Amino acid sequence: MRRLLDRLLFATCGATALLVCALLIGVVFVIAQRGAPAMSWTFLTEQIRQVGAQGGIFFNLVGTVILITTALVVCTPVAIGLALLERVYVRSERWRRSLGVFLYTLNGLPSIVFGIFGFIVFVKWLGWGKSWLSGGILLGMMILPTVTVALIERMKALPSRYVQAAAALGLKQSQIIWSVILPQTRSGLLTGSLLGMARAAGETAPIMFTATIFAGATQPHGVKESPVLSLPYHIFILAQDSFDPAVGAKLWGAALVLLALVLLLSGIALPGRLKMHEEANV
């Protein structure tokens, strides 16, 4: 009886794993199948034409890359600061836990809340109108927990003997950070950044009122009133209007490009994550 239960448990766990894999494969398969016909070199290099029914998604891709790069630039220094605070400077367990709670809460905030916040602060209060910068900052705030937690995990995995050896040579705290902790946790920063960018690339809610428009924008020329096009918003608008079969094909094509971008970013991050776990096991 107990062996049966054991096996049943194992089978259930195995089934859930299979389910997750099947879901991922299913999504990728459906989008690839529907999106492939729209795929061509011109689709990636041409501008949007005829409200999405013709042309390509070049400036949407450019806009998304601008947004996620800005998000990364905004988020990285803050993430490094927070991670160092958590690992090096905060000695009391209570404060450390509070910081963790803060990060998880930030991570759990609905993306539409970030959107509204950005609309009030950047669009209205600072008077930027729709701007790539406000979108980038908002996305940076959203991915901050992901990047910070990845970096903290990597710093936890750094064997304490390195820090001890450096301290025993008389290095100051700041010198230990610069020459031991940061160089040896670069992979964690890279991994976290890529995962964060992958997440930021797909977000629609934070940027729809603050940074992106459907058509008529190319590359930004300033900060104020300089929106960009973006892939997720493009998909969002086309999906509302996909009765036209020509638009439908373009929609699936855009979704496939976005999916490929996200999978690419997560894929590059994969070796770093595996390596991190190996070192943690030592």
Place this chain on the structure above:
Amino acid sequence: MSDPLPSSSKCGPQPATKPVLEVRDLAVHANGKPLLCHARFDVHAGQVFGIIGPSGAGKSTLLRALNRLTDLIPGLRVTGDVRLRGEPIYAPGADVDALRARIGMLFQQPVVFPASVAENVLFGARHLRRLSRSEKHELVESALREAALWDEVRDRLCASALTLSVGQQQRLCLARTLAVQPEVILMDEPTSALDPKSTQAIEELILRLKERHTIVLVTHNIAQARRVTDWLACVCIRDGAGEIVESACCDSVLGNPQCREVIEYLSHSA
């Protein structure tokens, strides 16, 4: 409490010069629980001061309390007085980083950084003072020569230090410590991870280095203690906490131990 420890009359007196390290009433508590109590000893210049004792008695903790590496371990509290050339190292406002540059340390496992051999040698020194390119070259060579590693690595100074054997890595760590020019070198079982040949190399180095440096060596190897130490302290557990139960010249502790715990420890280790 002038001299509570039994020491045999066979020992000559400790040198009359002022000790390099004076330890008085040193105690370490971990989250309120005592790990080490009543440590009291002097280390004199040019001496290899050995610390032996069963595992878990607090030898490494004692050693780390001497350069305040204990500060890095959360929950540890150190009380008592340790003086380096008369200056109390636990005084409020004492410069801990400067202290650690004066008291170098060699660990049980060699800790090399993922960088080249030369960069590893300069790892500490280049942070402590500005070095010109030629000074760097000189320092790398002199430190590696002093650590008896120069002949083996002179052609691979730019190779990754991780390609060296463990024995070479440990000597590289010693070179890195020597490059900082410390007055005292603490060694925490520096040969326990090494093969006999590398062990011999390190022991020969210890005997050579003691002319210019003061060395405190924790070892679990009685034969090694006999070969290289001048003065020995034996740390054993008494009433649940580590304590220096006997401290005398090496021959006396190993040849004619006075204390029950030491006799027992030596009989197990023989």
